[in-house]
Amino acid sequence: MLKSKQIYYAKTLNDIFYQKKSIKDIQLMSGCTQDKKLPEISLCVRNIRELNYSIKHERFFEFGPEITLSQILEIDPAKLPSVFYEAVKSIANTNIRNIATLAGNICAKNYRYTLFAPLVALDAKLELKSETETIYLPMTKFSEVPENFVLSKIILPLGEWEVAVFKRLGPAHLITENSASFVFLADTVKNQIANLKIAFAGPFSLRSLELENRLLGASLPLSENAILEFVEAAEKLYDETCQNKQVPPILRAQFLNLVKYSLEQLT
Numbered sequence: 001m002l003k004s005k006q007i008y009y010a011k012t013l014n015d016i017f018y019q020k021k022s023i024k025d026i027q028l029m030s031g032c033t034q035d036k037k038l039p040e041i042s043l044c045v046r047n048i049r050e051l052n053y054s055i056k057h058e059r060f061f062e063f064g065p066e067i068t069l070s071q072i073l074e075i076d077p078a079k080l081p082s083v084f085y086e087a088v089k090s091i092a093n094t095n096i097r098n099i100a101t102l103a104g105n106i107c108a109k110n111y112r113y114t115l116f117a118p119l120v121a122l123d124a125k126l127e128l129k130s131e132t133e134t135i136y137l138p139m140t141k142f143s144e145v146p147e148n149f150v151l152s153k154i155i156l157p158l159g160e161w162e163v164a165v166f167k168r169l170g171p172a173h174l175i176t177e178n179s180a181s182f183v184f185l186a187d188t189v190k191n192q193i194a195n196l197k198i199a200f201a202g203p204f205s206l207r208s209l210e211l212e213n214r215l216l217g218a219s220l221p222l223s224e225n226a227i228l229e230f231v232e233a234a235e236k237l238y239d240e241t242c243q244n245k246q247v248p249p250i251l252r253a254q255f256l257n258l259v260k261y262s263l264e265q266l267t
């Protein structure tokens with residue numbers, strides 16, 4: 001006889017810790033839009049009010065992880081970094097975005113979904129809670145939710161960028177093995193590059209301060225040679241980072257084209 005799946009619902013953060021302790025192999029679920037199959041025993045956390053909110057502070061936005069993607073799109077776009085807003089808007093369709101959550105997008109197992117690169121480039125921070133502990137992790141260091149922890153807050157720094165590029169690779173509004181996101185952010189002072197951030201995420205994620213620092217202080221416009229040298233350094237970094245990983249070759253070419261294209265936007 002087929003065993004039916006069990007779904008439990010948490011109403012508070014404490015419910016999560018209680019259920020995780022009480023029921024063996026129970027797995028957290030938010031909007032449940034990511035996996036085709038539900039786990040045998042799931043704990044739905046999307047109705048937890050204390051985890052569904054957004055607050056704008058002077059220098060950063062704070063999101064409860066269970067905020068849906070549609071709720072994020074209700075915020076005035078001028079108040080959010082453009083690359084983040086565009087990335088949310090590019091995900092799936094209205095019906096899916098009405099139930100899909102920010103937490104689910106960040107905590108996906110085995111793949112970096114559409115919001116990963118924007119959050120990495122923008123230096124977002126995650127708050128994770130266990131029953132006894134609260135830890136903070138920069139997105140650049142995040143790979144998966146540690147055992148016994150749940151994502152409890154996302155902190156998104158705000159700021160204006162002179163050049164802000166967000167591009168999706170692979171099919172629109174869908175995730176396949178060819179999907180990835182690319183973000184390029186740059187600021188100049190007195191015609192020199194003052195701040196530069198580049199992030200790529202999909203089958204793996206990539207951000208390197210060493211790479212970004214190569215161009216800090218460089219005068220604009222960049223020479224063809226400077227762009228070429230930078231793209232070569234990006235190529236080396238990409239190859240090192242995805243060594244031993246099965247990654248569709250097209251992503252490499254697309255990443256390098258986007259690095260070159262973005263640098264050419266700096267005038």
Ligand SMILES: Cc1cc2nc3c(=O)[nH]c(=O)nc-3n(C[C@H](O)[C@H](O)[C@H](O)COP(=O)(O)OP(=O)(O)OC[C@H]3O[C@@H](n4cnc5c(N)ncnc54)[C@H](O)[C@@H]3O)c2cc1C
Pocket residue numbers: 027028029030031032033034035045065090091092093096099100101102103104105106107108109113114115145149150151152172173174175
């Ligand atoms: C037709 C279609 C198109 C799609 N297109 C896109 C797309 O373009 N881009 C994209 O990025 N995604 C896409 N998706 C995938 C998915 O809808 C999104 O990634 C969505 O944001 C996932 O959120 P969710 O709430 O449904 O996550 P869920 O499926 O509920 O959960 C995903 C994972 O997150 C974990 N999790 C959830 N909340 C927490 C928490 N608080 N703490 C710790 N772990 C947690 C769960 O345990 C689970 O492992 C698409 C899906 C469909 C069906």
